[in-house]
Amino acid sequence: MDIPFNDAEQKQLCRLALEARDQAYAPYSHHPVGAVLRTENGQIFSGCNVENAAHPLGQCAEASAIGAMVRAGERRITDVFVVGPGPHACTPCGGCRQKLWEFSDANTRVHLCVDDRVERIVTLGELLPAAFGRADVERDP
Ligand code: THU
Numbered sequence: 401m402d403i404p405f406n407d408a409e410q411k412q413l414c415r416l417a418l419e420a421r422d423q424a425y426a427p428y429s430h431h432p433v434g435a436v437l438r439t440e441n442g443q444i445f446s447g448c449n450v451e452n453a454a455h456p457l458g459q460c461a462e463a464s465a466i467g468a469m470v471r472a473g474e475r476r477i478t479d480v481f482v483v484g485p486g487p488h489a490c491t492p493c494g495g496c497r498q499k500l501w502e503f504s505d506a507n508t509r510v511h512l513c514v515d516d517r518v519e520r521i522v523t524l525g526e527l528l529p530a531a532f533g534r535a536d537v538e539r540d541p
Contacts, residue, residue, distance in 0.1 A: 424448035435461035438479040462496040
């Protein structure tokens, strides 16, 4: 895999995800999550989950980071870093895979962090095979 940053930078991005995670508002699940996006222009955005007393209204970390990215005018994600609590890698939920797909492609790397190290890298294509996307909506009927 041709990753556009070195080990130290990768660790730094895990740490940024940890910082985001530590700002999570997760009083109901007690499952804080942090996410970092790197765009094709090398810009970096982070987000955390934001829960709500009306539980279905909670927002995932990835969605928060996507909001920040779109606000900044960026549209293409090359890398995602996700970190949850504890010693297990936290993979993006199904809804977030779809939200990420909107601004990604099958080669977008998803770095699953545990603390400040990457435990595993998977592609979004592996996480969301046969994805439904913009082209499916815009294709002629
Ligand atoms: N969560 C995320 O923020 N991202 C994911 O991809 C998985 C789940 C959050 C949602 C909820 O606030 C908590 O983790 C437990 O599901």
